Amino acid sequence: MDFAIVVLVEILHSIAVLVLISSGLAVIFGMMRVINLAHGEFLTLGGYVAILGHRNGLNLYFCMLVLAPVVVGLWGLIVERLVVRWLYGRLINTMLATWGLSLAMTGAFSMIFGNTMTGIPNPLGGLTVGDYQISGYSLFLIGAAAAVMAVITIVLKATRAGLIARGAMQRPDMAQAFGLNISHVYMTTFAAGAALSGLAGALLAPLVGLSPGSGANYIAKAFITVISGGASVVTGTIVSAGLFGSISQVFTLVTSSVGGEIALLVAAVVLLRLMPIGITGRFFKGWT
Amino acid sequence: MNSRVLVTEVGQVVAGTVVCALVLPFIVDVHTATLLTVYAMLALSLGFIWGFGGILCFGQAAFYGLGAYTYALAAINFDGAWAAFGLAILVPAAFAGLLGALMFYGRLSDVYLAVVTLVVTLILFKFFNSTAGPSYRIGEARLGGFNGIPGFPTLTVPGSPDTYIYGAGLFYFTIALLALVYLGLRLTLLSPFGRIVVSLRENEERTELLGYDVRFYKSAAFAVSGGIAGLAGCLFANWAEIVTPGLFSLGQSAEIIIWVIVGGLGTLIGPMIGAALLGYLKFALGHQSVVDNSFIMGVLLIVVVLFLQEGLVPTVTRFAKLGLRRSSSKNSRRQSRRKRIVSDVR
Secondary structure, eight states: OHHHHHHHHHHHHHHHHHHHHHHHHHHHHHHHOOOOTTHHHHHHHHHHHHHHHHHTTOOHHHIIIIIHHHHHHHHHHHHHHHTGGGGTTOHHHHHHHHHHHHHHHHHHHHHHHOSSOBOOOOOSOEEEETTEEEEHHHHHHHHHHHHHHHHHHHHHHHSHHHHHHHHHHHOHHHHHHTTOOHHHHHHHHHHHHHHHHHHHHHHHTTTSOBOTTTHHHHHHHHHHHHHHHOSOHHHHHHHHHHHHHHHHHHHHHHSOHHHHHHHHHHHHHHHHHHOTTOHHHHSSTTOO | OOHHHHHHHHHHHHHHHHHHHHHHHHHSOHHHHHHHHHHHHHHHHHHHHHHTTOOOOTTHHHHHHHHHHHHHHHHHHSSOHHHHHHHHHHHHHHHHHHHHHHHHTTTOOHHHHHHHHHHHHHHHHHHHHTOOSTTOEETTEEOOGGGOEEOOOOOBOTTOTTOBOOHHHHHHHHHHHHHHHHHHHHHHHHSHHHHHHHHHHHOHHHHHHTTOOHHHHHHHHHHHHHHHHHHHHHHHHHHHSEEOGGGGOHHHHHHHHHHHHHHOTTOSHHHHHHHHHHHHHHHHHTTOOSSOHHHHHHHHHHHHHHHOTTOHHHHHHHHHHHHHHHHSOHHHHHHHHHHHHHHTTO
């Protein structure tokens, strides 16, 4: 029984990590059909901001929940204005340009922070369940992932900003005819996605050490979660993160952590072969 | 294709190769020149499938690494290094053909194609990185995990198994192979198969309506490109005398794409020039530590995507043609137009 709880928490934890790392990408891809290959570096940037803030004496939770999203969101704003906005509608070119951005940011990180691992201590202790220990931070992450999904749903479904964003993405020409500034809507959406990435990167920083190339560890997982999820931002992310998180955690328990990662990637290739437009392209049509 | 075209093609390529083979060792040392030639071949493989077939593969490094590993593993296990050489082309080509069939018969398009190729590269990278223990072995060869496989036999001169091909010999061998591959691709593009590949880029739907099996031609072209990348990997293994999982890294894939797009998409000569130039730039930048290398590569890629969409070679050619046209009379203009039709496949 205790073991079952531990396994359940482990599985939920890996789903939560997938949800967090892919939510920023999901907003940007799902709303704007732009693939941001620098997403991994946005996450890393969030992590570095949190670490630097913490080292300079700021409260850790303030750094993770406020400072990192704000800084990365601003960075996303700059990137959108300088690079991405010239390339809307040219999918392959955006992928190439953002991949260039990813390389450039990796290079910049190693020039600024050096080619070493840095990290911050895990702020929460463990909980005892029977004979086992559960990390308190795992539970915190699960809660955070649920909160992020809830906030995205509420913003998209129940606020005026979400209505404008959805309208502008569905029919840009019509939205413009109603007097909306499409360019600003895109800019804000991109910045919001970047801010989510910053939040996720900061939340994950206590779990894994950060090095300039950390982004590469996230990007493929985030990428396949979003693409397999399909067009719906929230439903797609939750469903595919749930699927891949469970698969990778089960294989990690049975074989090794590399076995889990490889199982995840193989599952993604098979899934895309079977459902070329993602899970929500076939099921859950029309969900957010 | 008549024999006169064939003779001109062969003549041009041979002349160009001889000039390069003579001049390059004076600009950089032979060791570096060999590596640049290997890079050029790798860029050529992507330049063909992306520039002519319109298929952007984000994981060309997978076939490159696979070629290098196949050579290393086969060279340790078999007696003749030349058998390994053959396998190093066939295995990546077969792998690319199968992967291509999986994607194209599933009708995956651009973004999904990019994801699948990227993910496959990552799987290979993770797998070879995690094979450190003695339990991971193929025949007599240990896979060696992060450290890779050192100390496999390199190519020897056929007929005398003790004379290894290295140094200047390896350079001339590599550049001759590059010339062969380049010539082969040019002739392929003039053949019916090549025409169909180009028509896939131009209009896939129309090609299909004309009765060609698009899925088959895409997979076949993908296999050709994979085989060339594998050959480049095999030559790299002979040059470096070690293969490591780094060959499969995402950075490697990115670099190949940058070479091709900087050199010029839709040409064969462009990617080779791009690879040689940027490979040399990387080599020169390696001597200083102020600016990080991937920072420069990244900024370069952004700048090219934003401002120099066509790449170096097409841009330069266009300006050259503009100058030529201004100075020439009507009569020679007609001639240059005829030339241009032939030169379109360069």
